[in-house]
Amino acid sequence: MQLTVEHDLNTRYAAGDWIITLTIHPLDGTARLAWNPEGLNDPETFSVLVSRQPLSREAIRSISEIFASYDGLSDIADAEWAYLHNQTRWGWEQGPWWDAVDELGYLLREAV
Template identity: 75%
Template sequence: MQLSIDSDLNARYAAGDWVITLTIHPLDNTARLAWNPQDLSDPQTFSLPVSRRPLNRKAIAAIENVFTSFDGLDDIANAEWAYLHNQNRSGWEEGPWWDAVGELGYLLREAV
């Protein structure tokens, strides 16, 4: 899975409720670490909040290391987007990707 890291993670946003988020796009096999407005995410992604504070280079390197060494990326990349008839909406099917996303989120928060 391809990870991109925005260059402004060490800067604070002046207005709004922003949080550094790892956004994973299983449908195109990419991930992005960036500042994002809280509660504004694409439903076809997994958005993992990482920090409300700017990060230093050491923290960014630790996050990148956790991501690249994480064994569950293949599970996340295999996530299935479908129409969920029992919920009358589209969303992620049940599968091993949910556990992998939860574990990755925990490891990322521990890294910072």
């Protein structure tokens, strides 16, 4: 998977509530680390809250290194998007990708 980082993440903003989120798209093999990202309602993504504060360049570098070395990305890439008949909605099937997303989120939060 490819991680992209929005250019404004390492800029210091005025005081306020910031949310840094890693949005993972298993269906097209991409991930985006964004400051106050838009489109978090996209149902075909996994979103991991990393921080509520702006990130330093060092924190972004740590996140990139974790993402590059994390071996659970193949599990996330195997995630199956399907119609969940028992819930009458589209969503992710149960599988090892849920644990992989949880573990990746933990590692990223520890890095910052």
